[in-house]
Amino acid sequence: MLEISNLSVSYGAIHAIHNVSLKVNRGEIVSLIGANGAGKTTILRTISGLKKADEGEIRFEQTDLRKTEPSKIIRLKLAHVPEGRHIFPQMTVEENLEMGAFADQKDMSATMEDVYNRFSRLKERKRQLAGTLSGGEQQMLAVGRALMAKPKMILMDEPSMGLSPLLVKEIFSIIKEVNQNGITILLVEQNAKMALSISNRAYVMETGKISMEGNAGELLKDVRVKKAYLGQ
Ligand SMILES: Nc1ncnc2c1ncn2[C@@H]1O[C@H](COP(=O)(O)OP(=O)(O)O)[C@@H](O)[C@H]1O
């Protein structure tokens, strides 16, 4: 569904991504794990067109994403939940959800009902200003807003960041449920253990390169992964 080949990305003189290749098949949860600064966010931002690549190819279904404007990329039903959530704090929960839909979307209220059915906490707080939500609720709102565009695939950047252990569990179970509803997911996480436990496959990144890849269950058991990312 998504295929990246030989991607290189830089910020001026800093080479953030070197020759990265990865793919996500329809229906999968694939995680991209690795330490802070490894280049995970840069990959997601480059897929969404927010950052320009130097070299390589990014294909989503039939489309060459490097030649596609960010506003057109979301129209392809490829959504992005950015690092740090980026909800609109001065707008209500409902207004934030509306921002996720397309202006010409005909079934917006039905889609919003679906989102509220999945996240009852958002429904209870629909008139509340988003900035007054707890961290976990803001993360749910960010996922809910992505769902408003009825995506085929979601790129998620560190959804568990800053959440308590209980909410981390909850957000991962939401991700799993979203996937079971037919949405393919590319998940970036520093919480390698949780990410691997819900993923089909994973890639490990180290300083801009893929250092390991494979079946998530096998990576969970791998001695090098255990040592470097699972604290075991
Ligand atoms: N806007 C930027 N300007 C310059 N360097 C950046 C910028 N964003 C990220 N970088 C650098 O690119 C590298 C990868 O960063 P990032 O993709 O954010 O990593 P991760 O998400 O894995 O923590 C880091 O060395 C980081 O300092």
Ligand SMILES: [Mg+2]
């Ligand atoms: Mg990041």
